[in-house]
Amino acid sequence: MSDKSHNELPIGVFDSGVGGLTVLKAIRETLPNENLVYLGDTARLPYGTKSPASIERYATQAAERLQQEGIKLLVVACNTASAVALGALRAALDPLPVVGVVEPGATAAVEARPGGRHLVLATEATVGLHAYRDAIAGRDAGAEVREKACEMLVALAEEGWSDGEIARAIVRRYLCEAGGARTDTIILGCTHFPLLIDTIRAVAAADAVLIDSASTTAGFVAAALETDGARRSGRSPGTLRLLATDGVTRFARVGGRFLGHGMSDRDVELIDL
Amino acid sequence: MSDKSHNELPIGVFDSGVGGLTVLKAIRETLPNENLVYLGDTARLPYGTKSPASIERYATQAAERLQQEGIKLLVVACNTASAVALGALRAALDPLPVVGVVEPGATAAVEARPGGRHLVLATEATVGLHAYRDAIAGRDAGAEVREKACEMLVALAEEGWSDGEIARAIVRRYLCEAGGARTDTIILGCTHFPLLIDTIRAVAAADAVLIDSASTTAGFVAAALETDGARRSGRSPGTLRLLATDGVTRFARVGGRFLGHGMSDRDVELIDL
Numbered sequence: 001m002s003d004k005s006h007n008e009l010p011i012g013v014f015d016s017g018v019g020g021l022t023v024l025k026a027i028r029e030t031l032p033n034e035n036l037v038y039l040g041d042t043a044r045l046p047y048g049t050k051s052p053a054s055i056e057r058y059a060t061q062a063a064e065r066l067q068q069e070g071i072k073l074l075v076v077a078c079n080t081a082s083a084v085a086l087g088a089l090r091a092a093l094d095p096l097p098v099v100g101v102v103e104p105g106a107t108a109a110v111e112a113r114p115g116g117r118h119l120v121l122a123t124e125a126t127v128g129l130h131a132y133r134d135a136i137a138g139r140d141a142g143a144e145v146r147e148k149a150c151e152m153l154v155a156l157a158e159e160g161w162s163d164g165e166i167a168r169a170i171v172r173r174y175l176c177e178a179g180g181a182r183t184d185t186i187i188l189g190c191t192h193f194p195l196l197i198d199t200i201r202a203v204a205a206a207d208a209v210l211i212d213s214a215s216t217t218a219g220f221v222a223a224a225l226e227t228d229g230a231r232r233s234g235r236s237p238g239t240l241r242l243l244a245t246d247g248v249t250r251f252a253r254v255g256g257r258f259l260g261h262g263m264s265d266r267d268v269e270l271i272d273l
Numbered sequence: 274m275s276d277k278s279h280n281e282l283p284i285g286v287f288d289s290g291v292g293g294l295t296v297l298k299a300i301r302e303t304l305p306n307e308n309l310v311y312l313g314d315t316a317r318l319p320y321g322t323k324s325p326a327s328i329e330r331y332a333t334q335a336a337e338r339l340q341q342e343g344i345k346l347l348v349v350a351c352n353t354a355s356a357v358a359l360g361a362l363r364a365a366l367d368p369l370p371v372v373g374v375v376e377p378g379a380t381a382a383v384e385a386r387p388g389g390r391h392l393v394l395a396t397e398a399t400v401g402l403h404a405y406r407d408a409i410a411g412r413d414a415g416a417e418v419r420e421k422a423c424e425m426l427v428a429l430a431e432e433g434w435s436d437g438e439i440a441r442a443i444v445r446r447y448l449c450e451a452g453g454a455r456t457d458t459i460i461l462g463c464t465h466f467p468l469l470i471d472t473i474r475a476v477a478a479a480d481a482v483l484i485d486s487a488s489t490t491a492g493f494v495a496a497a498l499e500t501d502g503a504r505r506s507g508r509s510p511g512t513l514r515l516l517a518t519d520g521v522t523r524f525a526r527v528g529g530r531f532l533g534h535g536m537s538d539r540d541v542e543l544i545d546l
Contacts, residue, residue: 042322049315152425155425161425169438247323
């Protein structure tokens with residue numbers, strides 16, 4: 001299917017909050033000509049503490065809203081929603097292609113170190129769901145996976161304290177608690193963690209490969225569009241729309257850190273789901 | 274009104290999550306014979322990022338549920354709900370006495386240092402509402418108030434990293450950013466922060482008075498019951514019921530830290546609002 005007007009449609013990116021903006025940023029860097037629309041369901045965050053049934057309902061509502069806006073592919077830029085609701089989203093949005101963040105990260109880790117020892121840093125919710133463990137086991141029976149919940153890293157990223165001695169001390173403690181010195185890869189299994197990649201690299205063993213789910217997901221998106229013949233033609237830079245369901249001011253302030261450039265309230269549209 | 278069956282009714286304590294358990298703990302220590310019922314609205318936390326209209330609706334639903342269970346006094350152990358919805362709650366529950374956490378903290382600070390310089394450590398939401406600044410200004414026109422959002426302290430308390438070098442470094446940074454060396458009182462304006470009181474005391478100027486909203490609120494509750502003749506008679510220890518609207522396992526695990534003793538899933542009843 002290669003259809004010019006279809007190919008002009010934006011890629012939809014959905015998260016419970018601002019974290020998925022790291023995925024959006026990676027997609028923009030990989031595919032600068034693509035139009036993008038981002039939806040942060042800030043009224044109902046965090047998804048991680050909700051029941052699977054609620055997460056599935058919220059994610060489906062958000063995704064259907066993006067589908068109504070008109071998109072050519074959906075990225076579920078939220079580890080919890082990817083772990084819980086990917087199947088339900090694919091069924092609800094069929095035939096729209098849906099890409100989650102867990103599969104690209106797991107695939108990249110297995111390709112980087114077949115039969116390797118992997119350490120997944122994630123939120124408590126993602127660790128509890130064992131999404132990366134299962135995705136890696138399904139791709140490499142010889143792999144060994146440890147998962148470590150690192151809630152303080154979320155707070156560090158949102159506070160903008162991504163480097164410096166406090167950030168290093170916190171990362172060091174988590175890696176130490178996880179026995180992190182003995183690992184082949186470190187998978188950033190939370191969309192907030194790419195902001196901390198330099199700090200994690202500084203603290204981790206020199207030979208550990210860092211797997212950034214944001215950039216691996218961007219690669220998956222590029223491949224999916226290529227396969228479908230759905231890349232936007234032309235060389236003009238793609239447009240960007242940002243939607244949030246609550247707290248536009250905070251979204252703009254914290255989100256700017258994740259997107260890598262400042263934004264104001266006026267850059268974010270408040271919507272109701 | 275002194276009525277034995279009425280006085281047997283529990284005190285209701287309501288928060289958006291586990292933070293209010295520090296207030297519950299202080300009430301238990303002050304009034305060990307009182308029966309208590311706690312409701313954590315974990316399905317809809319955090320309140321801080323929600324709109325005032327949503328916060329008012331959520332808080333009223335939660336409070337009315339406690340009123341249906343039968344309580345003799347309601348404690349709003351949530352700074353955001355106290356700042357946004359105290360008037361609405363008093364109107365909805367009238368004639369039930371309703372005690373928030375902001376007024377006791379503000380009153381204690383003003384009494385400790387009249388005409389003093391006060392530093393409020395709180396969440397971003399409470400700081401944005403200027404609840405303590407306004408409450409202090411209404412009690413002491415000569416007072417000077419600075420407010421500092423300290424989101425990382427919430428994460429520290431929930432992670433159980435309340436002491437040690439990381440906690441001290443984070444507290445030191447916030448106090449430094451707030452110019453904290455020159456302050457007469459430090460008000461713990463978030464229900465999570467009593468867990469960090471020893472660390473804050475170690476880092477703060479030696480002559481700064483620490484105002485713990487949990488214990489000042491417990492004092493207000495004791496005074497209100499005394500005034501109404503509503504203290505439970507008898508010397509048997511009071512009972513405790515814990516209710517949560519989602520995530521009972523996490524509530525039990527994290528909440529144990531706040532309450533000061535371990536609890537299991539079976540100690541928490543899951544309810545729907």
